[in-house]
Amino acid sequence: MDQKTSYPTSDATPSSTGAVAFAWLFVGVPLAWGVSQTFIKALALFQ
Amino acid sequence: MPMLFFPTKPTMHMAEDSLLDRSRTVAGPGYNRWLVPPAALAIHLAIGQAYAFSVFKKPLGALISGNPDAPAPADWTPGQLGVIFSIAIVLLGLSAAIFGKWLERVGPRKAMLASSLCFGGGFFIAALGVHLHSIWLVYFGYGFVGGIGLGIGYISPVSTLIKWFPDRRGVATGMAIMGFGGGAMIGSPLAVTLMDHFKAAGTGTLGVAATFLAMGLIYLLFMQFGVWTIRVPADDWKPEGYVPSNEHNALITTGNVTADNAIKTPQFWLLWVVLCMNVTAGIGVLETASPLIQESFSDGVMGAGRGVTAAAAAGFVGLLSLFNLLGRFFWSSASDKMGRKTTYAIYFGLGILLYALVPTLGAGAQLTLFVVVTCVILSMYGGGFATIPAYLSDLFGKLQVGAIHGRLLTAWSTAGVLGPVIVNYLHTNAKANGLVGAAAYQSVFYTMAGLLVVGLIANFLVRPVAEQYFEKEAAKKAAA
Missing domain, CATH: 1.20.1250.20 (MFS general substrate transporter like domains)
Known part of the structure; x- marks a missing residue:
């Protein structure tokens, strides 16, 4: 049987902690920015 | 990449x-x-x-x-x-x-x-x-x-x-x-x-x-x-050390129901009503939030210069958004421990009390309590969205839960049209009858509490899916 497993060798390596951290930062930074903007706006209610 | x-x-x-x-x-x-x-x-x-x-x-x-x-x-x-x-x-x-x-x-x-x-x-x-x-x-x-x-x-x-x-x-x-x-x-x-x-x-x-x-x-x-x-797990993958709970919970199935069969079950339509009622009621708050707080806590009610301004009302809307966001994570995570049915019973049971309380707090000029109550309401509105996929997965299995969830989202579309129509009709009617301030929103919130009663009953009626709707063993293994 011709098993065409021509994927890059990097696929055999486990995903690193750095990659997980990068992924969370990629979505976490814009989310934190959005939440902070909303929080600042919400502060007007208490002034 | x-x-x-x-x-x-x-x-x-x-x-x-x-x-x-x-x-x-x-x-x-x-x-x-x-x-x-x-x-x-x-x-x-x-x-x-x-x-x-x-x-x-x-x-x-x-x-x-x-x-x-x-x-x-x-x-x-x-x-x-x-x-x-x-x-x-x-x-x-x-x-x-x-x-x-x-x-x-x-x-x-x-x-x-x-x-x-x-x-x-x-x-x-x-x-x-x-x-x-x-x-x-x-x-x-x-x-x-x-x-x-x-x-x-x-x-x-x-x-x-x-x-x-x-x-x-x-x-x-x-x-x-x-x-x-x-x-x-x-x-x-x-x-x-x-x-x-x-x-x-x-x-x-x-x-x-x-x-x-x-x-x-x-x-x-x-x-x-x-x-x-994005990656999907291999068919035989399981989390390390994961052993499915031996505790018998009839509302968490080990089998699988296809999307075509799921819509033939009463459970699907009960959850459709559950989602529709929760979202319609939440829209009642979202639609009215800014005018509600400004009219209920105006200078005339709170005293000169102490009323809620347009900027503060915008801040209130922002605060509700934050609780909508936090509720999605908090309630959905909590449902892993409490069970989905109990979690929705809280959304509806507590929701009925809180919705009915809003006009009273407005009439009594209780600003702080009003803000706290509406924030809790919005957290449960968000929680309702976030908990429903897990509820579906518990009842119908993992095989086609994405497709079943997709079909259930027609409840959201319905609520998206229904909610604003109900709110605008009731509020306009109340104003036409000469009601002002918090009183003009009384019928809106009491009606929304009534919708939550319907949701509570629908959730109460949810039972395990009948065996006849489940796929045979081969399909079960394929989805495991």
């Missing part, structure tokens, strides 16, 4: 398969499942922008006059502009229902790519519509094409997350659906910043067309992170 970092399990026919095919997204050994929630968030944070569309209403209504405070007769009316969001929400539900089975077949990557192209492309078409001042092109672009992107994007990571987190279904789906709430928080200030920039640069159309182009491009690129990071 993430492809290099995140291993994929090689398959026999990999060379023939497209990079987008499901077979090319099966994770290899060592793939960290905590990469999946950020991939899902990349989609939901983008499409959640839809809830911030109102930020465009004022400039879109003044493209001819050039002055948002003095629209010309040829300018688009608020009614015409309101239709854009309505089309998008209706298309969200319809496309989620229609494309759910396709998603289960082709896998999350292809679905996420389709979603990104529709959502980004919708912005591009809408930009052309703004440039040509054609409301129909804006309807088609942002509403129709973008709405399809919303629907496919919303359900695309759900079943994948449930398969990666069988031990924490609520946590996993809560994280993703929290992103939809967070998307509005990013989309609103981003749109304002871009419009200010392009308006100052003199691009015309008050900067709206250029902003649509820029946002389409930004979201299209941002969503690619999810497209290329």
